[in-house]
Amino acid sequence: MIGMRSSDNLTGHRLSVRRTVLEHLRHRGIIGVDDRRVTGGSPLALGVSGITADSGGVVAIDGDRCVPSHRTLSDVLGTGGYLADRMAVAARHEAGYDPVLYHAIRDFLPPREKASKRCVPAGTPEHAAAESRDHIFADLVVYQPGTLPGGEPFRSTGHWNLPGQLEIFQTLTGRVAMLVGGYTRDGRPFLYEQVCGPGDLMAVPFGIWHVTYVLDGPAVVFNLTTEVGDAGSVVAHPGEEKYHRASPIAVTACRDSGRHSYVGEGLDLWGRPLGAPRTDWLQSLLAPGESLADLHLYASPSRLAALQRLAWEAYGRCWPHHGGLLEPA
Numbered sequence: 001m002i003g004m005r006s007s008d009n010l011t012g013h014r015l016s017v018r019r020t021v022l023e024h025l026r027h028r029g030i031i032g033v034d035d036r037r038v039t040g041g042s043p044l045a046l047g048v049s050g051i052t053a054d055s056g057g058v059v060a061i062d063g064d065r066c067v068p069s070h071r072t073l074s075d076v077l078g079t080g081g082y083l084a085d086r087m088a089v090a091a092r093h094e095a096g097y098d099p100v101l102y103h104a105i106r107d108f109l110p111p112r113e114k115a116s117k118r119c120v121p122a123g124t125p126e127h128a129a130a131e132s133r134d135h136i137f138a139d140l141v142v143y144q145p146g147t148l149p150g151g152e153p154f155r156s157t158g159h160w161n162l163p164g165q166l167e168i169f170q171t172l173t174g175r176v177a178m179l180v181g182g183y184t185r186d187g188r189p190f191l192y193e194q195v196c197g198p199g200d201l202m203a204v205p206f207g208i209w210h211v212t213y214v215l216d217g218p219a220v221v222f223n224l225t226t227e228v229g230d231a232g233s234v235v236a237h238p239g240e241e242k243y244h245r246a247s248p249i250a251v252t253a254c255r256d257s258g259r260h261s262y263v264g265e266g267l268d269l270w271g272r273p274l275g276a277p278r279t280d281w282l283q284s285l286l287a288p289g290e291s292l293a294d295l296h297l298y299a300s301p302s303r304l305a306a307l308q309r310l311a312w313e314a315y316g317r318c319w320p321h322h323g324g325l326l327e328p329a
Ligand SMILES: [Fe+2]
Pocket: 159, 160, 161, 167, 210
């Protein structure tokens, strides 16, 4: 009987979290605004039931289509992203070519208070006051399939994260390559790529530059971000400012007869990207079958504290060199 009561409590808690998530998305105008019902689609591991993505990458909740914001080629060109063949891209763009590269739903799940199990939905004073020092923020991005003139896979803009900003990604559908560059805590440069398919997790070191390429799309990627440690005035949930912090690393991916390779002037300085570092310290924080979104919504404050401590310790030991970067594939 005791077991039954605790499983009832668990179900009750999950239903209450689901209500909070729906209320949050409705208040933000993400759901409840598009009359076109979505049928079919595969369930997404986003911590609450009823969230699906169809073969075109349309995300829905109980068939209610989510309304994302769009990032187009114009945005990448406008923010100075380093492109494999900027002239070829710009020429097509001037002729009217401006595809959507990805759809983003920022703040997809309500921010999570790190010191308690509370999620704070939009429309509450707690949400308005939520800060990255005390909260974790959760975004969802759907990368569209495609290739730019010059051979580059459709991609994100690319940006530098802030010192003390911990960011963790989980690919839910499709396959992406993330290129990550920066400096270890003792100042050594590194550049590596991590290819992630459904279920794969990746955490990136602090203060890095990163850009995501879609290898097989649509690719749905969920991510968490928060401020860890004493990093001064860090905003771990920034707006447009993040695209203007410093020049991008001048290395980018190009499709190459069914595979991809890296090109760009930055290869002289940064070298050819190595394979991903070990992140088994991260994997150990999730139970089998548990998603990153589950961690956000349901993990105890002590598990979140362990996550932050392990990331900070790994960085102190020169993550990503600590544990070893793999040789390129
Ligand atoms: Fe980032």
